[in-house]
Amino acid sequence: MKGQGIKNFYDKHRPKFEKGGKLHPFQSVFEGFETFLYVPDKTTKKGSHVRDYIDLKRTMIFVVLAVVPTMLFGMYNIGYQHFHAIGEFAQTGFWEVFFYGFLRVLPAIVVSYVVGLGIEFTFAQIKGHEINEGYLVSGILIPLIIPIDTPLWMVAIAVAFSVIIAKEAFGGTGMNIWNPALIARAFLFFAYPAHMSGDSVWIRLGQDADKVVDGFSGATPLGLALTGNIDYNIWDAFWGFIPGSIGETSTFAILLGAAFLIITGIGSWRIMLATVIGALFTGLILNTFAVNPFMEIPFWHHLFLGGFAFGAVFMTTDPVSAAQTTRGKWIYGLLIGVLAIIIRVLNPAYPEGVMLAILLMNTFAPLIDHYVVQGNVRKRLKRAPANV
Amino acid sequence: MSNTIKIKKGFDIKLKGKADLSIGKAIEATRYAVKPTDFSGLKPKLSVKADDIVKAGTPLFFDKAQPEVKFTSPVSGKVISVNRGERRRILEIEIESDGKFESVDFSKGEINSLDRETVKQTLLDSGLWPLMVQRPFGVIPKVGETPRDIFITGFDSAPLAPDYEFTLKDEKESIQAGIDVVSKLTDGKVYLGLRPGSEFESLKGVEVNYFNGPHPAGNVGIQIHKTAPINKGDVVWTLNIQTLVYIGRLFSTGKLNLERLVAITGSEVKNTGYVKAIAGITIKPLVENNTKKEVKERFISGNVLTGEKVEETGYTGLTQNQVTVIPEGDEIEPFGWISPGFKKFTAGKTFLSKLMPKKEYILNANYHGGERAFVISGQYEKVLPMDILPVFLLKAILVNDIDKMENLGIFEVIEEDMALCEYVCTSKIEVQSILRNGMDTMIKELA
Numbered sequence: 001m002k003g004q005g006i007k008n009f010y011d012k013h014r015p016k017f018e019k020g021g022k023l024h025p026f027q028s029v030f031e032g033f034e035t036f037l038y039v040p041d042k043t044t045k046k047g048s049h050v051r052d053y054i055d056l057k058r059t060m061i062f063v064v065l066a067v068v069p070t071m072l073f074g075m076y077n078i079g080y081q082h083f084h085a086i087g088e089f090a091q092t093g094f095w096e097v098f099f100y101g102f103l104r105v106l107p108a109i110v111v112s113y114v115v116g117l118g119i120e121f122t123f124a125q126i127k128g129h130e131i132n133e134g135y136l137v138s139g140i141l142i143p144l145i146i147p148i149d150t151p152l153w154m155v156a157i158a159v160a161f162s163v164i165i166a167k168e169a170f171g172g173t174g175m176n177i178w179n180p181a182l183i184a185r186a187f188l189f190f191a192y193p194a195h196m197s198g199d200s201v202w203i204r205l206g207q208d209a210d211k212v213v214d215g216f217s218g219a220t221p222l223g224l225a226l227t228g229n230i231d232y233n234i235w236d237a238f239w240g241f242i243p244g245s246i247g248e249t250s251t252f253a254i255l256l257g258a259a260f261l262i263i264t265g266i267g268s269w270r271i272m273l274a275t276v277i278g279a280l281f282t283g284l285i286l287n288t289f290a291v292n293p294f295m296e297i298p299f300w301h302h303l304f305l306g307g308f309a310f311g312a313v314f315m316t317t318d319p320v321s322a323a324q325t326t327r328g329k330w331i332y333g334l335l336i337g338v339l340a341i342i343i344r345v346l347n348p349a350y351p352e353g354v355m356l357a358i359l360l361m362n363t364f365a366p367l368i369d370h371y372v373v374q375g376n377v378r379k380r381l382k383r384a385p386a387n388v
Numbered sequence: 389m390s391n392t393i394k395i396k397k398g399f400d401i402k403l404k405g406k407a408d409l410s411i412g413k414a415i416e417a418t419r420y421a422v423k424p425t426d427f428s429g430l431k432p433k434l435s436v437k438a439d440d441i442v443k444a445g446t447p448l449f450f451d452k453a454q455p456e457v458k459f460t461s462p463v464s465g466k467v468i469s470v471n472r473g474e475r476r477r478i479l480e481i482e483i484e485s486d487g488k489f490e491s492v493d494f495s496k497g498e499i500n501s502l503d504r505e506t507v508k509q510t511l512l513d514s515g516l517w518p519l520m521v522q523r524p525f526g527v528i529p530k531v532g533e534t535p536r537d538i539f540i541t542g543f544d545s546a547p548l549a550p551d552y553e554f555t556l557k558d559e560k561e562s563i564q565a566g567i568d569v570v571s572k573l574t575d576g577k578v579y580l581g582l583r584p585g586s587e588f589e590s591l592k593g594v595e596v597n598y599f600n601g602p603h604p605a606g607n608v609g610i611q612i613h614k615t616a617p618i619n620k621g622d623v624v625w626t627l628n629i630q631t632l633v634y635i636g637r638l639f640s641t642g643k644l645n646l647e648r649l650v651a652i653t654g655s656e657v658k659n660t661g662y663v664k665a666i667a668g669i670t671i672k673p674l675v676e677n678n679t680k681k682e683v684k685e686r687f688i689s690g691n692v693l694t695g696e697k698v699e700e701t702g703y704t705g706l707t708q709n710q711v712t713v714i715p716e717g718d719e720i721e722p723f724g725w726i727s728p729g730f731k732k733f734t735a736g737k738t739f740l741s742k743l744m745p746k747k748e749y750i751l752n753a754n755y756h757g758g759e760r761a762f763v764i765s766g767q768y769e770k771v772l773p774m775d776i777l778p779v780f781l782l783k784a785i786l787v788n789d790i791d792k793m794e795n796l797g798i799f800e801v802i803e804e805d806m807a808l809c810e811y812v813c814t815s816k817i818e819v820q821s822i823l824r825n826g827m828d829t830m831i832k833e834l835a
Contacts, residue, residue: 007720035758038720039721040720040758041754046820048810048820049697049712050751050753051756053724053729053734055758056763056814058738059763059764061725130759132761173763264738319765324766373780380796381795
């Protein structure tokens with residue numbers, strides 16, 4: 001039988017990891033790797049005899065696949081921004097540009113997975129349940145929503161905070177209230193503000209800091225806009241050749257991911273669409289009542305700037321922290337769109353509002369669902385004869 | 389007075405092995421059995437012992453909670469054994485047929501002149517009473533109760549289900565007689581759910597509704613929800629059209645005759661089709677020399693969503709008119725979670741089998757993944773054509789919140805209605821058994 005060799009290997013070593021075995025403390029790791037290598041032979045005992053082929057592992061892996069274009073582009077853009085800043089882009093080859101970014105993003109991804117999965121394995125072992133795949137997605141999202149100059153130890157602390165406080169404390173994947181990746185980002189934002197905003201964190205200069213060309217700023221378009229300085233090319237913003245967090249800049253790459261999520265049915269198109277509608281609506285209102293240059297930028301530009309697209313596609317659609325009813329999803333998405341742009345444009349303290357808007361709506365998602373559920377209950381009560 | 393209701397939500401699992409519309413020979417086996425485990429909430433008390441001689445219609449056991457409710461032998465012959473499981477729970481009462489198929493004589497006569505009590509008594513005595521189902525909670529009908537309405541489903545939309553238009557085409561008289569009988573049991577209406585264009589539309593004394601759309605359109609629960617939903621305090625009785633045939637035969641001939649066509653289905657069956665057999669028959673003669681034996685096989689009495697796993701020597705349930713044989717699937721699949729999946733049928737859209745929507749697929753009994761907490765939202769709603777929020781209902785059950793269960797619609801569903809939710813679930817949650825626990829809690833609470 002196909003793959004029987006691996007199974008025999010696992011069957012042979014399993015007793016060591018079971019209760020009383022020498023390696024019992026590593027049982028969760030053992031089983032985690034086992035189910036990674038093959039889908040187990042467990043068959044149904046009760047209920048429906050047949051079950052769909054989809055499982056959480058495949059679902060999560062598909063989200064990771066959707067993020068890949070964004071990640072690859074983010075790596076390239078790190079190199080692109082770097083070589084532009086030092087004025088050497090024209091004489092640098094494509095692969096050199098890409099690998100410059102690749103080598104700087106990779107450590108953050110490795111740190112994120114090692115720390116995050118390490119904690120997940122530990123919790124699974126203590127609680128005696130199977131490893132949950134949720135962190136596969138958070139683990140790739142976290143490195144993509146931070147500035148490139150974030151020190152690795154900060155990534156590690158943020159990941160640990162997010163997994164322990166925002167997820168495991170609530171009972172693990174499926175029980176958390178907030179999106180774990182955004183909690184990591186928010187933690188960094190409030191704990192180390194100097195590393196998370198300003199003009200100097202978005203572009204990795206490294207040892208070439210002294211080579212910077214005249215007129216280089218390093219600020220993101222939104223950072224500039226907040227100071228009344230509208231200076232970006234909307235096509236650069238769409239393709240992603242602007243400074244910003246690693247994975248957020250290319251709306252185009254994010255759209256590829258969005259298409260993949262929608263076609264496979266894994267991401268909720270309702271939430272994505274509602275978020276976009278909410279943002280466009282707010283943008284229009286701001287345009288109408290504009291009193292400063294930031295409020296005057298064409299309303300649809302907001303979709304291509306900052307973390308909006310990344311948030312709308314990969315963060316709002318996290319099924320656990322989002323609203324879970326169909327009507328609730330529309331409300332949830334709309335409000336995220338509205339709030340994100342309001343915070344972005346009208347709040348002088350934060351140049352970007354997507355993260356806070358999503359976390360805020362994560363908090364309110366159960367409330368939205370509560371009212372949708374009450375609506376369903378009322379309909380049922382109304383149907384019943386009044387005297388019962 | 390009829391209308392056509394379009395069911396949009398739901399899902400047809402495209403399984404290989406649909407029953408060919410051919411009728412094989414009538415099969416007379418020597419062994420038959422009645423299984424108390426087929427009835428939820430039943431506490432059986434025996435009225436026979438091994439070696440007793442019985443006829444079709446002789447009581448084998450009764451319900452401790454309602455001693456009037458008797459369960460009778462489907463054939464004449466000898467009781468050979470009472471098989472018990474853990475804690476001496478009675479699993480099945482086996483009967484060896486004497487090949488004569490003699491029935492106890494039940495009163496027959498002009499149906500129209502019968503009163504409600506006589507009808508009830510005859511149904512109780514013959515053992516056909518427990519083949520009806522009371523909602524809410526899917527239990528044996530309470531003897532003292534008068535149901536608000538009676539609902540009959542005239543088709544089965546489950547995977548590979550028997551086509552009653554075909555199997556019952558010569559039984560119209562019995563069906564009409566059955567309708568006349570059951571309409572005595574209620575002061576309300578008798579509803580019949582059919583596919584548009586059905587042969588049975590000429591039946592009288594029923595309100596016919598037509599249901600278009602995928603499974604679970606044929607489930608009586610969905611049909612009730614779409615026509616006259618169950619509110620708190622309501623009690624309705626339901627039956628499928630095959631049971632109606634038994635009732636019709638009983639009252640027109642005075643004999644208990646549980647002969648029906650059984651669909652032999654599934655990807656592992658060599659020649660699918662229908663065979664004539666009496667309910668409760670052992671599965672062996674139905675599938676013997678007719679399965680492929682290429683892989684380990686699972687035998688199911690009923691369909692793949694709600695049927696019961698039985699051994700090859702086991703028995704068909706009294707209300708199940710289908711046997712399904714699928715691969716057991718107890719083998720590993722290396723890197724299964726990333727395979728493109730041309731051969732993997734799915735309700736979602738993450739396997740390339742989606743590109744071939746017309747094909748029929750082989751499904752085995754593997755879980756295809758580990759059990760997880762609720763993560764994905766919106767999945768159950770797509771396959772439950774009811775105005776119910778299934779995940780919230782299940783969560784209410786899990787935290788044992790009686791008020792919420794009531795408010796979220798536990799009166800309206802039984803296991804079969806939410807079986808598809810269990811099939812599509814990414815987190816492999818045991819939806820049907822959670823729902824059963826909830827209903828058992830409610831029964832205790834309301835008692």
